[in-house]
Amino acid sequence: MIKAVIFDMDGVIVDSEPVYLKIQWEYAKKKNPDVTYKQLFPMVGATKKDAWSVMEKAVDNGQTWQELRTEFKEKIDLFTNTDYQSIFRPEIKSVLDALKNQGYKLAVASSTQIDVVEKVMKVNSIYTYFDTLVSGDQFTMSKPDPEIYHYTAKKLGVKENECFVVEDSPYGILAAKRAGMTVAALYDSSFHFDQHLADYHIQNVKEILDILLKMEKS
Structure with a gap:
């Protein structure tokens, strides 16, 4: 479950x-x-x-x-010069609302440094939805090493097989699969990532709500 x-x-x-x-x-x-x-x-x-x-x-x-x-x-200050509100996926907020209301624990596991992760969450007013924010800078090995996902599961107080991950890159998908988690790959139109290892393939983050509902019923 x-x-x-x-x-x-x-x-x-x-x-x-x-x-x-x-x-x-x-x-x-x-x-x-x-x-x-x-x-x-x-x-x-x-x-x-x-x-x-x-x-x-x-x-x-x-x-x-x-x-x-x-x-x-x-x-070059890559992160300071990026307008994170203009590239925020607006559907994320309604998805987080639904997931929170359904009782799921929520986390971000990003390779990006923690101050930038916190900034992105705050400027887009979604910081309070998450139970934990995890950065790859906390670990010796980056994705596709599964360490970040093992740690995130532990922080959430759940088992790895109780986690559903939303990723896009092959490295992230592989890291989550190596950790024993279920993975949905968000379609990438820019770089044509190889996402074949994912359990589910989605065009929009909203689709995970239907997937999780079907998993609950099965």
């Missing part, structure tokens, strides 16, 4: 991934004008090392991924 619903943030609650990637692409093009937007697709949802190794290969100017990432962070 499902007792908790856990949301990824980037790509699920806010459509931030294309915004972030376009900023990173502009940075890459200043170093190598031939870098294409599509070349950087594998950065989305990846660990820091894997993401910036993609940047290193695309830029190909002799700088290491660590040097590129450090320089980027020194020059």
